[in-house]
Amino acid sequence: MAMVCLTDFEEYAKEHLSKATWDYYAAGADECCTRDDNLLAYKRIRLRPRILRDVSVSDTRTTVQGTEISFPVGIAPTAFHCLAWHEGEMATARATEALNTCYITSTYSTCSVEEIVAAAPNGYRWFQLYVYRDRKLSEQIVRRVEMLGYKALVLTVDVPYTGKRRDDIRNQFKLPPHLRVKNFDGVFQQDTAGPDEYGIPANNLDPSISWKDVYWLQSITRLPIIIKGILTKEDAELAVEHGVQGIIVSNHGGRQLDGGPASIDALSEIVDTVQGRIEVYLDGGIRTGSDVLKSLALGAKCVFIGRPAVWGLAYKGEEGVREVLQILNDEFRLSMALSGCRNVAEINRNLIQEGHQCAEMAMVCLTDFEKYAKEHLLKNTWDYYSDGADECYTRDDNLLAYKRIRLRPRVLQDVSVSDTRTTVQGTEISFPVGISPTALHCLAWHEGETATARAAEALNTCYITSTLSTCTVEEIVAAAPNGYRWFQIYVYQDRKLTEQIVRRVEALGYKALVLTVDMPYLGKRHKNIRNQFKLPPHVQFKNFNGLLQKPETAVQLKYHTSDPSVTWKEVHWLQSITSLPIIIKGILTKEDAVLAVEHGVQGVIVSNHGGRQLDGTLATIDALSEIVGAVKRRIEVYLDGGIRTGSDLLKALALGAKCVFIGRPVLWGLAYKGEEGVREVLQILKDEFRLAMALSGCRNVAEINRNLIQFSKL
Numbered sequence: 001m002a003m004v005c006l007t008d009f010e011e012y013a014k015e016h017l018s019k020a021t022w023d024y025y026a027a028g029a030d031e032c033c034t035r036d037d038n039l040l041a042y043k044r045i046r047l048r049p050r051i052l053r054d055v056s057v058s059d060t061r062t063t064v065q066g067t068e069i070s071f072p073v074g075i076a077p078t079a080f081h082c083l084a085w086h087e088g089e090m091a092t093a094r095a096t097e098a099l100n101t102c103y104i105t106s107t108y109s110t111c112s113v114e115e116i117v118a119a120a121p122n123g124y125r126w127f128q129l130y131v132y133r134d135r136k137l138s139e140q141i142v143r144r145v146e147m148l149g150y151k152a153l154v155l156t157v158d159v160p161y162t163g164k165r166r167d168d169i170r171n172q173f174k175l176p177p178h179l180r181v182k183n184f185d186g187v188f189q190q191d192t193a194g195p196d197e198y199g200i201p202a203n204n205l206d207p208s209i210s211w212k213d214v215y216w217l218q219s220i221t222r223l224p225i226i227i228k229g230i231l232t233k234e235d236a237e238l239a240v241e242h243g244v245q246g247i248i249v250s251n252h253g254g255r256q257l258d259g260g261p262a263s264i265d266a267l268s269e270i271v272d273t274v275q276g277r278i279e280v281y282l283d284g285g286i287r288t289g290s291d292v293l294k295s296l297a298l299g300a301k302c303v304f305i306g307r308p309a310v311w312g313l314a315y316k317g318e319e320g321v322r323e324v325l326q327i328l329n330d331e332f333r334l335s336m337a338l339s340g341c342r343n344v345a346e347i348n349r350n351l352i353q354e355g356h357q358c359a360e361m362a363m364v365c366l367t368d369f370e371k372y373a374k375e376h377l378l379k380n381t382w383d384y385y386s387d388g389a390d391e392c393y394t395r396d397d398n399l400l401a402y403k404r405i406r407l408r409p410r411v412l413q414d415v416s417v418s419d420t421r422t423t424v425q426g427t428e429i430s431f432p433v434g435i436s437p438t439a440l441h442c443l444a445w446h447e448g449e450t451a452t453a454r455a456a457e458a459l460n461t462c463y464i465t466s467t468l469s470t471c472t473v474e475e476i477v478a479a480a481p482n483g484y485r486w487f488q489i490y491v492y493q494d495r496k497l498t499e500q501i502v503r504r505v506e507a508l509g510y511k512a513l514v515l516t517v518d519m520p521y522l523g524k525r526h527k528n529i530r531n532q533f534k535l536p537p538h539v540q541f542k543n544f545n546g547l548l549q550k551p552e553t554a555v556q557l558k559y560h561t562s563d564p565s566v567t568w569k570e571v572h573w574l575q576s577i578t579s580l581p582i583i584i585k586g587i588l589t590k591e592d593a594v595l596a597v598e599h600g601v602q603g604v605i606v607s608n609h610g611g612r613q614l615d616g617t618l619a620t621i622d623a624l625s626e627i628v629g630a631v632k633r634r635i636e637v638y639l640d641g642g643i644r645t646g647s648d649l650l651k652a653l654a655l656g657a658k659c660v661f662i663g664r665p666v667l668w669g670l671a672y673k674g675e676e677g678v679r680e681v682l683q684i685l686k687d688e689f690r691l692a693m694a695l696s697g698c699r700n701v702a703e704i705n706r707n708l709i710q711f712s713k714l
Contacts, residue, residue, distance in 0.1 A: 006287045009311035014537030020171045021083045025310050028254035029163035035254025036446040038285030041262035045294045046353035050340030059343040064302050070100040071329045076283045076304035077128035079108035082179050084313035090119035095321035097123035104128050104154050112182040117148045126152040131213045133206045142221050158229030160207035163256040214242045231266045233273040246279040271299030289331025297351040366644045369668035377671050380531045381443045385667050388611035389523035395611025398642030401619035405651045406710040410697030419700040424659050431686045434462035436640045436663035437488035442470035442539050444670035450479035455678035457483035464488050472542040477508045486512040491570045493563040502578050518586030520564035523613040571599045588623045590630035603636040628656030646688025654708040
């Protein structure tokens, strides 16, 4: 396929590399917050383009340490290139030589420095170094690279110990037998006692390293020294005081300390501290030419890319790395021109919107979260979450319908104390709002459904986990062990698949099954079709790991597994394999509500799937009354769709809903601040509901009834 952008290479690499290799390259430390924020931070920065500047000719050249390179993007030091391509670092070196830019060779290369220099004799190279317990080992390597014509030493200072990278631990990652860290050939005895890390004694790094070792390094070499791994202005000032020639602002690709700042977020304070006394570079999160532009505008002299170079190797070796670099070069040139810059010298902070990492706005209502999510999520992700079927009439009417309903408040009722608690299926929850089953939470926040589950647990309400979750049910339960959860399920063509999932969630302590019945086929969602929406490489439908070949889209998963022949008889079959209560989700008519009661289910959720299935149906609040009337309290009736305020919730309960569930607002909360954002969404709804109750004269949920509704206005 044509490679258009760097994420195309990422997708190719994930598909073609072995799982252990992909996991090694992709891994971040702990929960990968910092790794992911390296990318997201660029999306928070806004540019101020200038116009009518005559950009018919542009020049991307710059210098690093006095040497001219063709554009301000180099290759960061990444290990084990031979895992991605048989020629490894030699191919990388040739590609950077061809593009006339800087390649920082990793200590942990799988080709020797001699092989790399022989492969690209005219290339411009720096060498990345650690200070080892055995200083003679460090000195020996320094002498080698200096003699080979390397032009600078890059001292990595953020690895006193290796960060905890969970996938590597789970995979028990090690180099395959045919690969080794060649720069250490002959240095360590094969029978060296103790554990090893990639063929090198694991305790070889020296955690006692301090600033005095910078002076030691200067004493044994004439090469410029660049410090890699600085994230604070205090350490930047110390670097200047210790006479180094440059700093790489870096969090090690999010692989060391999780919770540190994104590199781009740390850049400004370091540039301001250094004040031009030494050059400042950056790595971490660069994926587009505009990312490069933003970095330079905030003061970086040059940026370095790590993972994208490895993806290019996995694609076509040297040619793939060339393509990655050329795409970035072309995108950078275009971004310069569109911003009114003719050369690198014209790029400055005036290009950045002041307060680009603006003071946090107060979230007052659910639409504030919606605005934030629309601004900060990727377009494809936003479109996936927000899309409705066909013309989106039903999706939009879910909201408008609440505005057509008028309340009849009572006065002088002593509402000094109010109680929002209720029960669902016999279990008390703190207020009558739960979380609907929505898919792909990891697209909004790296922790995905585990963050959602913790928020629901904290607010003591019900969370319906989606079959299409991007965390496993086991991960969700582990994240919120005391949470109250139901599980949403489909009846699949392969009944054994359905049964297997039911057994899993029942064993994990889920309290009910929510059977979605309005998806014999997937509704036509225009934006998803136009976007050719599919999962990014790092996201999976994890509940199906090992059960199906990996589907790329929810559409594919549904078509692979859905059964349009499902009828009411499958409800009896489901009852035969579980003792859990069964809730039917997707009912919109009194006829089907009566059938649900006759088939012995314990509840129904009045739902039109957020307007994502059949366009032109009733808004769920408009369908509620007839269903409540048909059920006659024999089972509990719930509702989802269109809830945005506490008064919406009050109206739904007044019309007979026992509890409502929210979907999209939870995703907006996730996009805002993960677990904390979902908590805020739920708390705002709870506070608004309590206020709406009081202003209507209701002291508890039991006092909410149809007398609150002005029926002539329905």
